[in-house]
Amino acid sequence: MPERLYQEEKQKAVNVLNDLKIKLYNKGFFPATSGNLSYKLHDDPLIFAVTTSGKDKGTVTHEDVIFVDKDGKPVEKTKMKPSAETMIHSYIYQKTDAGCVIHVHTPANNFISYVYFEDGKVKIKDLEMIKALDIWKENAEIEVPIVDNFFDLKKLAEEAGKAINPDVPAVLIKTHGIYCWGRDEFEAKRHVEAFEFMFELMKNLIIFKGSKDIW
Numbered sequence: 001m002p003e004r005l006y007q008e009e010k011q012k013a014v015n016v017l018n019d020l021k022i023k024l025y026n027k028g029f030f031p032a033t034s035g036n037l038s039y040k041l042h043d044d045p046l047i048f049a050v051t052t053s054g055k056d057k058g059t060v061t062h063e064d065v066i067f068v069d070k071d072g073k074p075v076e077k078t079k080m081k082p083s084a085e086t087m088i089h090s091y092i093y094q095k096t097d098a099g100c101v102i103h104v105h106t107p108a109n110n111f112i113s114y115v116y117f118e119d120g121k122v123k124i125k126d127l128e129m130i131k132a133l134d135i136w137k138e139n140a141e142i143e144v145p146i147v148d149n150f151f152d153l154k155k156l157a158e159e160a161g162k163a164i165n166p167d168v169p170a171v172l173i174k175t176h177g178i179y180c181w182g183r184d185e186f187e188a189k190r191h192v193e194a195f196e197f198m199f200e201l202m203k204n205l206i207i208f209k210g211s212k213d214i215w
Helices: 003-025 086-095 107-115 128-133 153-163 185-209
Strands: 036-043 046-051 065-069 100-104 121-125 141-147 170-173 177-182
Touching: 003 036, 003 046, 003 065, 003 100, 003 185, 036 086, 046 086, 086 100, 086 153, 086 177, 100 185, 107 121, 107 170, 107 177, 107 185, 121 185, 128 185, 141 153, 153 170, 177 185
Parallel strands: 141 170
Antiparallel strands: 036 046, 036 100, 046 065, 100 177, 121 141, 170 177
């Protein structure tokens, strides 16, 4: 690819991630520098932009984004470090048609992942917001996988990678957060907002009923 076009793609990726992170930060999705985002540039070889580690998502600087390969290694010389969970993004890109991945930590997704962890998944059904996942059928029902929050990040990435279902654009990590993806940044944002809406509603139903058996 000509250098000029490559530089244009890189700048587009930076702009997309900076715009997206500010929008989601303003929704309260990135407390205490948590979470990360990525945007795919190429499939073969896989190259994607990912937010750097430990940065406040509510600000924009020239050190917020780094470009990595499928092994999570920087493709250019840099002093910056990619997010510690970059390999989860890589597995998602390798196993789905994702063009953008979003990882957020919220009280609702932590609550749901804790309550349903022993089941290995959380069932969602009979909610209008499922349509935001491009699932348009009567009595729609989906299951979001839940994996343990391994301290070893390599193990965490491997287990999350195994749990990926291309038909359901999300994986939950117990008392940690959710990974959502979409074919582009618009779809990824819609998906994460939909899941967070449904998890918040489910949390309230569980509290109201006094049971996790809400369906």
